[in-house]
Amino acid sequence: xxxxxxxxxxxxxxxxxGKAIGQALNRLGFHGVGDVRQGKVIEVELDETDTSRAHAKxxxxxxxxxxxxxxxxxxxxxx
Amino acid sequence: MKAAVIVFPAxxxxxxxxxxxxRATGKAPLMAWxxxxxxxxxxxxxxxxxxxxxxxxxxxxxxxxxxPIMREVIARAKKGTPVLGICNGFQxxxxxxxxxxxxxxxxxxxxxxxxxxxxxxxxxxMFTARYTPGQTIRIPVAHGDGNYFADKATLDRLExxxxxxxxxxxxxxxxxAARNIxxxxxxxxxxxxxxxxxxxxxxxxxxxxxGKAIFDSLVGALx
Numbered sequence: 001x002x003x004x005x006x007x008x009x010x011x012x013x014x015x016x017x018g019k020a021i022g023q024a025l026n027r028l029g030f031h032g033v034g035d036v037r038q039g040k041v042i043e044v045e046l047d048e049t050d051t052s053r054a055h056a057k058x059x060x061x062x063x064x065x066x067x068x069x070x071x072x073x074x075x076x077x078x079x
Numbered sequence: 080m081k082a083a084v085i086v087f088p089a090x091x092x093x094x095x096x097x098x099x100x101x102r103a104t105g106k107a108p109l110m111a112w113x114x115x116x117x118x119x120x121x122x123x124x125x126x127x128x129x130x131x132x133x134x135x136x137x138x139x140x141x142x143x144x145x146x147p148i149m150r151e152v153i154a155r156a157k158k159g160t161p162v163l164g165i166c167n168g169f170q171x172x173x174x175x176x177x178x179x180x181x182x183x184x185x186x187x188x189x190x191x192x193x194x195x196x197x198x199x200x201x202x203x204x205m206f207t208a209r210y211t212p213g214q215t216i217r218i219p220v221a222h223g224d225g226n227y228f229a230d231k232a233t234l235d236r237l238e239x240x241x242x243x244x245x246x247x248x249x250x251x252x253x254x255x256a257a258r259n260i261x262x263x264x265x266x267x268x269x270x271x272x273x274x275x276x277x278x279x280x281x282x283x284x285x286x287x288x289x290g291k292a293i294f295d296s297l298v299g300a301l302x
Contacts, residue, residue, distance in 0.1 A: 017184065
């Protein structure tokens with residue numbers, strides 16, 4: 001089973017990279033671009049067939065390593 | 080004082096801090112490789128040096144926080160063995176949860192390598208006893224991720240409980256750190272993390288000696 005974990009900075013946490021990307025888009029002539037946030041996508045292959053068990057395992061991975069929950073949120077989806 | 084310096088892959092200030100410790104204590108510290116599982120029983124101080132452990136993969140300090148030696152470091156720290164984390168060492172301490180908060184990317188997005196002015200916020204600790212409270216000192220920083228962040232309640236608690244060790248001087252905050260925080264203690268003040276590099280200004284040939292007091296304070300308290 002393949003899962004995709006998306007890690008994003010929590011709203012309210014300064015994201016200077018997202019801000020720089022937004023400014024660059026504006027400079028390129030893409031007007032009307034609002035807030036831009038940058039995150040990470042981590043794909044994980046799991047030897048697991050049960051989605052809820054896989055979800056539980058991935059949540060633990062996120063809490064322990066993949067995300068720093070002081071500043072980041074994570075979302076798990078299966079492909 | 081028997082000290083150990085933990086060496087991770089891509090630590091790059093381990094020998095500098097070992098030299099500063101040797102000058103202060105008169106003997107070379109133990110250099111402990113990250114893959115080891117144990118540290119000697121009699122140990123007065125553990126130092127996590129600066130660098131780019133594990134290439135800063137995922138987040139600064141995230142990989143190092145889970146390396147084999149860190150289990151032992153965390154266990155010792157919880158028993159009260161003093162721990163000093165400098166730069167990457169501070170990031171690792173935050174990733175392990177031994178210190179609250181996190182070091183984010185510098186607000187400028189730039190790597191900053193220069194001397195900064197900061198004030199000593201707490202001089203009644205084993206790490207800072209040789210400073211005077213409120214003293215302004217100059218110590219260099221060299222990092223891309225030193226923007227200290229924690230939620231408001233945590234910041235209030237750090238300030239209220241006297242857990243802020245150093246603050247960047249007004250107008251000299253190099254990274255956007257919340258409340259100009261350059262270094263903090265845990266609640267018992269047995270663990271200190273700081274972004275600036277005291278080992279780089281620990282003898283006259285360095286062009287400054289403002290960092291030396293940290294090593295002298297530790298020797299005074301732990302020998």
